[in-house]
Amino acid sequence: MLPDFRIRQRDYLLGIASALTQELDLETVLRRILRASAELSGAPAALIALRQLPDLNGETIGPFRIQAHYNLNPNFVRQFNGVLSQTYGLTESDPLPLIMNELKLRLAAVVRHGHYDIKGTVGLPLISRGNFEGLLLLFGAYRAPLSYGPEIERMLQTFANQAAIAVTNARLYEQVAHEKMRLDAMLDGSADGILLMDAEHNIERWNRALAKLTQVHDSEAIGKTHEDLIFWKSREPGQDLLEAETSGWPAQMNTTLYVEGDLLRRDGSTIAVGVTYAPIFRNTRLVNIIANVRDITKFKEAERLKSSFISGISHELKTPVALIKGYAGTLQREDANWDRATINDGLAVIEEEADRLHTLVDNLLEASRLQAGGIELRYQDVDLKHLAGRTKRLFEPQTDKHEISIDFPEDFPLVRADEDRIVQVYTNLLSNAIKYSPDGGKVRISGKIEGNEALVSVSDQGPGIAPHELEKIFDRFYRAKSDLTVKAKGAGLGLYLTRAIVEAHRGYIWATSQLGVGTTFTFKLPIQ
Ligand code: ADP
Numbered sequence: 001m002l003p004d005f006r007i008r009q010r011d012y013l014l015g016i017a018s019a020l021t022q023e024l025d026l027e028t029v030l031r032r033i034l035r036a037s038a039e040l041s042g043a044p045a046a047l048i049a050l051r052q053l054p055d056l057n058g059e060t061i062g063p064f065r066i067q068a069h070y071n072l073n074p075n076f077v078r079q080f081n082g083v084l085s086q087t088y089g090l091t092e093s094d095p096l097p098l099i100m101n102e103l104k105l106r107l108a109a110v111v112r113h114g115h116y117d118i119k120g121t122v123g124l125p126l127i128s129r130g131n132f133e134g135l136l137l138l139f140g141a142y143r144a145p146l147s148y149g150p151e152i153e154r155m156l157q158t159f160a161n162q163a164a165i166a167v168t169n170a171r172l173y174e175q176v177a178h179e180k181m182r183l184d185a186m187l188d189g190s191a192d193g194i195l196l197m198d199a200e201h202n203i204e205r206w207n208r209a210l211a212k213l214t215q216v217h218d219s220e221a222i223g224k225t226h227e228d229l230i231f232w233k234s235r236e237p238g239q240d241l242l243e244a245e246t247s248g249w250p251a252q253m254n255t256t257l258y259v260e261g262d263l264l265r266r267d268g269s270t271i272a273v274g275v276t277y278a279p280i281f282r283n284t285r286l287v288n289i290i291a292n293v294r295d296i297t298k299f300k301e302a303e304r305l306k307s308s309f310i311s312g313i314s315h316e317l318k319t320p321v322a323l324i325k326g327y328a329g330t331l332q333r334e335d336a337n338w339d340r341a342t343i344n345d346g347l348a349v350i351e352e353e354a355d356r357l358h359t360l361v362d363n364l365l366e367a368s369r370l371q372a373g374g375i376e377l378r379y380q381d382v383d384l385k386h387l388a389g390r391t392k393r394l395f396e397p398q399t400d401k402h403e404i405s406i407d408f409p410e411d412f413p414l415v416r417a418d419e420d421r422i423v424q425v426y427t428n429l430l431s432n433a434i435k436y437s438p439d440g441g442k443v444r445i446s447g448k449i450e451g452n453e454a455l456v457s458v459s460d461q462g463p464g465i466a467p468h469e470l471e472k473i474f475d476r477f478y479r480a481k482s483d484l485t486v487k488a489k490g491a492g493l494g495l496y497l498t499r500a501i502v503e504a505h506r507g508y509i510w511a512t513s514q515l516g517v518g519t520t521f522t523f524k525l526p527i528q
Contacts, residue, residue, distance in 0.1 A: 012040075013159055020166035024173040030068035033136065033163040038070060041122070041156055043138035043146055045071040048126075049084055050134035053171065064103075064134065072139070076116045083110060096125055096132060103135070120146040124157055126164035133164050133171075193273075193293030199286045201226040201241075210293055213273065215266035226291075233270045235261035241277055241289075250279035250286065260296070272300045309477040309492070316360055316491050320353035356489075363493040367476060370497070375504040377418040384422070384456055384525075385412045388445045391426040401440025404430075408447040415454050415527045421501045428494040429458040429521050435488045436519070437462030452527050453507075459520035464513040473511065474499045498523075 016036045023029050034046050047069035064084040069077050083106040094102075100123055111118045120140035126133040138156075140146030187194055193210030197203050206221035214229065221229055232240060236259075239247065244257050257277040262270040274296045280288040327346040331338060338346075369375075385408040392404045426445075433443045441461030448455050462484070465473060469480045477492040479485045502509040502523045513519040 009155060013155065013162070016159065017162040017166075020162060021169060023166065024170050026167070026170040026174050027068070029163075029166045029170045033166070034068055034070045037136060037138060037156070037159065037163075040159060041138050041146070041148065041152065043122070044141050044144050045069075045118075045139040047072060047077070047080075047137050047139075048134060049081075049137070050126075050167065050171075051132060053175070063099075067134070073114075073116055076110065076114060076118070079114060080107065080110045096127075099132075100125065107137075117141050122146060122153070122156065124160040126160055126167055128161070128164035128168040131168070133167050136160050136163065193291075193295075195221070195226070195291045195293070197226050197289050197291070199288070201289070203229065204288070213265070213271060213293060213295060214263065230275075231264040232259075233262040233264045235259065244277075253279070253281050255279070263293075271295060272297045305475070305477045312477070312479070313360075313364075313491055316489065317357070319489070320357045323353045324350050324357075360491060363491065363497060366497055367493050370500050375421070375500060377421060377504055379416050380419055381414040382417040382419045382422055383412075383414055384408070384447055384454060387419070387422055387426055388447070388456070391423070391430050392445065394427070395430050395434060399434050399440070402434055402437070402443050403441070404443045404445070406445050409449070412447055413449065413454070413527055415525050417505055417525060418501075421504075425498050425501055425523065426458075428498045429523075432494060432521075433458055433460035433462070433519075435490070436460065436484055438484070438487070441518070449527075450524075453524050454527055455522055455524050457520050457522040459518055461518040464515040464517060464519050465511065466515065467513075470511050470513060474509070 020029060020032055030048050033048060037046055048067050049064040050067045051063055052065055066077055066081045066084065104123065107121060118139050119142045122138040124136040126136055138146060187205060187207040190207060190209055193213045194207045195203060195210055196205035203221050203224055203226065206218040211217050216229055226241065238259065240259050241257065249257055258274060260274045263273045264270055274294045276292045278290050279286055280290060327350050331343060331346045388406050388408065392406055396404055437460040444459050446457050465480055472478050473480055474495045476496045479490060479492040499509050505525050507523055507525040509521065509523040511519060511521050
């Protein structure tokens with residue numbers, strides 16, 4: 001028979017142990033350990049120092065840190081924490097008695113140095129599953145020294161062992177919660193759509209980017225299957241997920257599956273995406289599939305532009321070359337005796353076409369230079385009004401259908417800009433205004449000042465540009481889809497270069513247009 005007090009002790013211990021191991025919040029666990037250990041031992045003060053878990057790089061930050069304390073002088077806690085957290089004299093693999101001895105020495109030094117009212121200390125290692133988790137230190141004071149026999153000490157060690165398990169659990173839980181938080185942040189912060197499903201394709205995770213791509217909210221997606229939500233309007237040749245699985249995918253751990261095509265969104269529109277499916281195995285069993293859904297609209301658009309550019313540009317290059325060759329051949333014919341006027345006409349065409357080729361090649365080179373790294377500007381004082389007049393005089397002889405007018409206020413200020421580049425902007429805008437209003441009409445170059453900025457507009461009375469194309473026409477190689485564009489020559493580079501030049505000046509350019517009425521291009525430059 002156990003004596004009464006032993007039974008009470010045992011019940012008490014059991015009670016605490018079960019309360020402790022059920023708690024998952026580390027702070028609460030530590031607080032309860034401190035309280036219970038004080039009750040069990042009668043120690044007036046106590047602390048718990050835990051070994052630091054490896055950080056993300058796998059490095060331990062320091063061997064110990066005080067994690068909770070009770071009834072201790074804050075200065076003592078700070079100083080003792082300082083010496084505890086230093087690694088000197090201690091390594092991961094040191095045997096426990098050595099570590100305990102080293103800590104005892106450090107503690108004694110701190111107490112001596114600070115004249116703290118601490119007398120008699122019991123140090124209990126917190127060991128769980130063979131891991132040295134930390135220390136429970138019970139302190140006595142001069143007027144209340146700690147003293148108990150081996151029995152109590154054994155009981156305290158039993159309690160410490162229980163406490164260590166509770167600490168391990170709470171720390172593991174904390175770690176898992178932290179990992180989950182990081183994973184959530186990663187999923188939600190990802191610019192790509194990500195979905196996680198089980199082997200039967202039931203959706204378990206559906207991140208924010210995917211909700212945006214598909215227009216399906218995660219609350220609707222969870223619990224549905226991949227096939228309920230992922231619909232291909234059209235697909236590049238190859239297998240989709242179901243077809244691939246039918247033919248044995250994933251045979252190996254790290255074989256991914258790539259599917260590309262136009263995905264149907266909730267509102268019926270489509271979006272070009274590339275989906276990479278990666279299997280997740282536990283042992284050899286497929287447990288999850290993770291899909292990464294990337295919006296490849298821009299890439300597709302670039303591909304489309306490239307191919308339309310190549311066909312467009314070869315046409316643009318071939319036409320003048322054919323004309324030059326044709327005229328040169330004709331003029332060279334030995335059997336023909338061309339009069340001077342015919343020869344001059346032929347030479348004029350050759351010169352004009354050579355000029356056109358020259359401009360085209362210049363623009364192409366410039367566009368690729370721009371892509372490689374911006375424009376260098378040579379700033380000087382530029383008279384925008386004067387340049388407008390010069391451009392008007394340059395273009396007037398080229399058309400008899402257009403009436404070009406200039407409208408600038410008298411006192412229009414000089415702006416700091418690169419004159420050659422601004423001439424390029426004027427030339428591009430004016431040549432477009434004429435080229436894209438083939439029936440003629442008024443072309444007006446006007447200027448005004450708004451605050452510290454000079455605004456210049458070039459407007460025409462051509463058939464105009466559809467609203468959805470107003471932004472795109474500034475893209476490289478982009479040409480609006482209209483009969484007008486088909487008839488007019490061009491490579492879709494003029495406005496791209498124009499915008500780059502204006503923006504290099506820290507300016508801004510935009511177009512407004514009304515179909516059937518006309519188009520206005522306006523650029524804005526800082527005066528200084
Ligand atoms: P390009 O003239 O060589 O095609 P740009 O970059 O100068 O290239 O112009 C891009 C497109 O913008 C043109 O193909 C044309 O469709 C449209 N555009 C430009 N200026 C006008 C205008 N004034 N009126 C109507 N459409 C225009």
